[in-house]
Amino acid sequence: MGLRERKKEKTRLAILDAALDLFLEQGYDSTTVEQIAGSVDISPRTFFRYFSSKDSLVLWFHDHGEEIITETLRSRPPGEPPFTSMVHGMRAVLGDMQGSTPQDAERFLKLRRVLDDQPRLVGLSVARGAETERRLAAEVAARRGVDPADDRVSHLVVAIAMAAVRVGFECPHKDEPDLGEVVEQMGETITLVESMLRPGWDVQDAREPADPREAPDV
Amino acid sequence: MGLRERKKEKTRLAILDAALDLFLEQGYDSTTVEQIAGSVDISPRTFFRYFSSKDSLVLWFHDHGEEIITETLRSRPPGEPPFTSMVHGMRAVLGDMQGSTPQDAERFLKLRRVLDDQPRLVGLSVARGAETERRLAAEVAARRGVDPADDRVSHLVVAIAMAAVRVGFECPHKDEPDLGEVVEQMGETITLVESMLRPGWDVQDAREPADPREAPDV
DNA sequence: GCGACTTCTGTCACAATGTGACACGACGAT
């Protein structure tokens, strides 16, 4: 790995950290890209070469999580019920968080505080999630052997799973929890949503429009 | 109802219709506020007095739906399981859509085509949904008699319900369905999500702080 | 109809985000 790439990664993290600190200090909206760029001695133009927008600063966590879930989905056994696979993916994200460096943990907690102040930013993350959802739904549909285009079940699997993660993320008992507490809470929410669902609901009608007479009541 | 208010409503709809047509014609991003304003002979500044942003043009449907659901929630019997109440709210939205004027139906279908081209805009609607979710969750939590701040079940009730509506909205079999087909599909998705959930999952632990003996006299 | 009052609208100025073009300098391979 050359000097170039190391420097790039360093700059990227420097921007991220500077931005998070500024956001916490003076609010997200009151912080301009110019300020962020200034505090790490780069030009605003360069900022946009590292992050496609100011908003995308707060999406790195989401994007990272999506990667992990996608990888997990690909590695799960083919016959597994899709919601079970999604749960494994989400728990993989939690595992990754637990194994993260102290620096990353701090970034995560700072991000969480920023999002807490700005519901709009949570929405942003959810918005990105809607696009993610299409990709993951396609992945799930492929596993179920149905056409992704009009398979509601796959979409619902993903949508419900993501809703669970989000609720767990957003809904803390304490104002400034540590990483372990957030992870625990997200895990509990995943367990909760599992217990809410009727077992086996997602394995039944995977085989095409079979015989209408035996169409499961799902 | 003075001339003023009628004129205002007329302008508002004119802007909306002009914008939808321009979006369908040349794409959302390629359409500027200046163009929209120009095509209804108002200044861009005035445009922003009718719609707080270009994005908010595509949120009127969402906002209208939220109103209906909130009203429905308030009118449901107090003891009803929260998810059931949410389902009633969503079906009320579908009922409203079926009873809408031809003009409104056309607007809705145009909006749907615009959203279909721009996943980001769906995300936007979902983002607004995340804020909506907090309000509705508070409403649901109030009905359940628990503290809205840390009640995951209420959040999940709302999140799952909204996910169902969104999936039904987004996932059409046809490219250009008529209003009835979209409504039917959304209805089916609501039914589907109902069948996925374990009956009664949302009534059980509401009585957590209800036991008088345990109620701490803080 | 007339004047006073309120509300709506257009113009101007301006901030902030985001992009394209171009030149310069630092890195990397040979």
Add this chain to the structure above:
DNA sequence: ATCGTCGTGTCACATTGTGACAGAAGTCGC
């Protein structure tokens, strides 16, 4: 050492969105 690639800064610019102010249009009382 040299050439090509890649990162960066500068400049110019489009677009969205806001504040301030003046004038036009609607509203109400006479």
